[in-house]
Amino acid sequence: MIEFSRLKLKNFMSYGNAWTEIDLQQGKVLLCGVNGAGKSSLITDGVSFALFGKPFRKVNIPQLVNSINGKDCQVELSFSINKDNYRLNRGLKPSKFEVYKNGELIKQEAATRDYQSYLENQILKINHKTFIQILVLGSAVFTPFMQLPAGARRQVIEDLLDINVFSSMMKLLKEKIQQNKEETLVIDTKLISAKKESVSQKRLIETISTKNSDLLQQYQEELQTNHIKIDEYRKEVSSLIEDQVAHSKSLVEYDSGLLESLQEQFSFLKRDLQSGVDKAKKISSIDECPACLQEVNSDHKKHVEKSLKKKYTEQKPVLDKLEADIANISEKKKQYDATFVIIQGIISALSSAESKLDFYVTHGESIQSKIDKHKNSTNSDLDREKDKLRELAQSALKLIERKNELISEKSIQEVSLGLLKDTGIKASIIREYLPILNKTINKYLVEFDFFINFILDENFDEQLLSRGRDHASYFSLSEGEKKRVDVAILLAFRLIASLKNSAKINLLVLDELDSGLDHESRLRLLEMIYTMDSDVWMVSHSIQNTELEQGFDKIAHVLKKGDFSEISIK
Numbered sequence: 001m002i003e004f005s006r007l008k009l010k011n012f013m014s015y016g017n018a019w020t021e022i023d024l025q026q027g028k029v030l031l032c033g034v035n036g037a038g039k040s041s042l043i044t045d046g047v048s049f050a051l052f053g054k055p056f057r058k059v060n061i062p063q064l065v066n067s068i069n070g071k072d073c074q075v076e077l078s079f080s081i082n083k084d085n086y087r088l089n090r091g092l093k094p095s096k097f098e099v100y101k102n103g104e105l106i107k108q109e110a111a112t113r114d115y116q117s118y119l120e121n122q123i124l125k126i127n128h129k130t131f132i133q134i135l136v137l138g139s140a141v142f143t144p145f146m147q148l149p150a151g152a153r154r155q156v157i158e159d160l161l162d163i164n165v166f167s168s169m170m171k172l173l174k175e176k177i178q179q180n181k182e183e184t185l186v187i188d189t190k191l192i193s194a195k196k197e198s199v200s201q202k203r204l205i206e207t208i209s210t211k212n213s214d215l216l217q218q219y220q221e222e223l224q225t226n227h228i229k230i231d232e233y234r235k236e237v238s239s240l241i242e243d244q245v246a247h248s249k250s251l252v253e254y255d256s257g258l259l260e261s262l263q264e265q266f267s268f269l270k271r272d273l274q275s276g277v278d279k280a281k282k283i284s285s286i287d288e289c290p291a292c293l294q295e296v297n298s299d300h301k302k303h304v305e306k307s308l309k310k311k312y313t314e315q316k317p318v319l320d321k322l323e324a325d326i327a328n329i330s331e332k333k334k335q336y337d338a339t340f341v342i343i344q345g346i347i348s349a350l351s352s353a354e355s356k357l358d359f360y361v362t363h364g365e366s367i368q369s370k371i372d373k374h375k376n377s378t379n380s381d382l383d384r385e386k387d388k389l390r391e392l393a394q395s396a397l398k399l400i401e402r403k404n405e406l407i408s409e410k411s412i413q414e415v416s417l418g419l420l421k422d423t424g425i426k427a428s429i430i431r432e433y434l435p436i437l438n439k440t441i442n443k444y445l446v447e448f449d450f451f452i453n454f455i456l457d458e459n460f461d462e463q464l465l466s467r468g469r470d471h472a473s474y475f476s477l478s479e480g481e482k483k484r485v486d487v488a489i490l491l492a493f494r495l496i497a498s499l500k501n502s503a504k505i506n507l508l509v510l511d512e513l514d515s516g517l518d519h520e521s522r523l524r525l526l527e528m529i530y531t532m533d534s535d536v537w538m539v540s541h542s543i544q545n546t547e548l549e550q551g552f553d554k555i556a557h558v559l560k561k562g563d564f565s566e567i568s569i570k
Contacts, residue, residue: 437493452466
């Protein structure tokens with residue numbers, strides 16, 4: 001229950017810089033004063049501004065600041081809910097909005113709008129529409145319940161029955177349903193993308209495998225050909241080495257120094273013998289000595305010839321032996337040279353074969369290195385691409401799991417949505433209270449001497465049943481009858497709020513609400529007010545200075561002194 005206790009204001013509309021303070025718990029108070037004195041400014045606009053940051057009447061917020069002082073507009077409203085005491089401080093020029101609970105300021109961590117939402121939803125649990133239906137009612141701006149659109153009627157009832165939480169839950173649920181739908185669409189899109197990517201990844205793996213297999217086969221074939229070449233040249237090298245060894249073994253050695261010595265001896269001896277032969281021929285052909293010019297006799301010639309022949313005969317066997325020895329050694333040299341040439345050819349061929357063998361061995365190692373590197377690279381590439389494919393599959397599985405969760409959540413949300421609709425839980429609660437509401441409305445109508453059976457259905461459409469007017473509606477009633485219906489609904493709402501304890505309030509402000517009622521109806525209204533256990537502040541020109549004043553506990557007069565309003569209560 002909300003119990004309003006005190007209202008303070010200054011520099012608010014027609015009230016000046018001095019604090020004006022009133023005790024709101026004074027029973028039934030009649031608020032009197034001439035037009036423009038500041039009655040409504042004090043009790044209706046003051047309470048409305050303190051609670052909701054806006055006036056009750058259609059006044060621009062800047063106009064709430066006293067036009068003469070032009071600054072430091074402040075309103076303080078004190079109230080309690082259960083065992084907690086609250087104080088609201090609002091101001092303009094400078095702006096101010098503070099909520100105190102049990103003397104401690106509730107921190108304003110978010111924007112002012114969120115702070116106001118916290119006040120309405122967490123503390124007051126009523127909004128401005130409900131406020132002007134059950135707490136402050138003014139004929140100037142008050143829209144009767146029956147003249148509200150269907151949505152506003154439902155909101156008022158939900159606030160009274162404290163079931164607007166279901167509307168909040170519905171709003172949150174719809175947001176979650178939308179989020180579910182959006183997330184499901186995103187997941188479906190991702191799954192389609194993952195499927196396409198998986199197909200592409202599989203094709204890439206197949207392409208890499210095929211390409212690498214072809215290249216590996218090419219390397220293997222090249223290596224096999226290289227091995228054949230290595231075998232060929234190894235055999236050739238082996239064969240050449242065998243030939244070299246064989247020819248080296250058959251190589252006949254000779255003494256080149258001896259050959260040269262024998263050749264020199266042979267040449268010298270041959271020249272010497274030839275010289276003797278020539279000399280003998282020369283002597284036999286001359287008759288006198290060319291040196292001494294003496295006659296060379298035949299005996300001397302014969303003696304010389306004989307001597308030369310003897311020498312020739314003695315040295316000719318030596319010469320022949322030298323020639324034979326030379327021929328023998330020369331033959332060995334010839335054989336040696338021929339074998340050496342063959343060996344040199346073998347060595348040259350062996351060197352060429354070994355070079356080629358080394359080339360093919362090195363080339364084979366290079367091919368094998370390429371094969372090993374290619375295998376490692378291929379395996380690495382394939383493993384990497386397969387890892388990507390596995391990651392895609394795992395990601396897709398997670399998406400599918402999340403989608404299944406969303407589908408499960410959606411089923412629960414759809415059931416919850418049905419329960420939170422106006423035809424669900426709220427309808428069941430409203431059906432429980434509608435008979436009480438209708439009964440209470442008709443009770444107050446009877447007290448107004450208005451004998452009509454007024455019924456609100458679950459859609460808050462009315463049925464008016466009375467003798468002779470079975471098909472009557474609210475708008476077919478006269479203005480006075482409408483006023484009695486409006487007041488009956490108001491009082492019924494307050495009773496329901498008291499029973500539900502959701503919007504039970506100790507304060508009721510009526511601003512010229514009795515206008516339009518005849519004297520008898522006004523008297524009935526006051527009788528009902530007198531029996532209420534709420535503090536009632538009633539602004540009325542019709543009751544002022546009449547015998548009806550006697551029914552009030554106190555009379556409050558608002559006067560204007562100079563440019564500022566003042567209030568006195570007796």
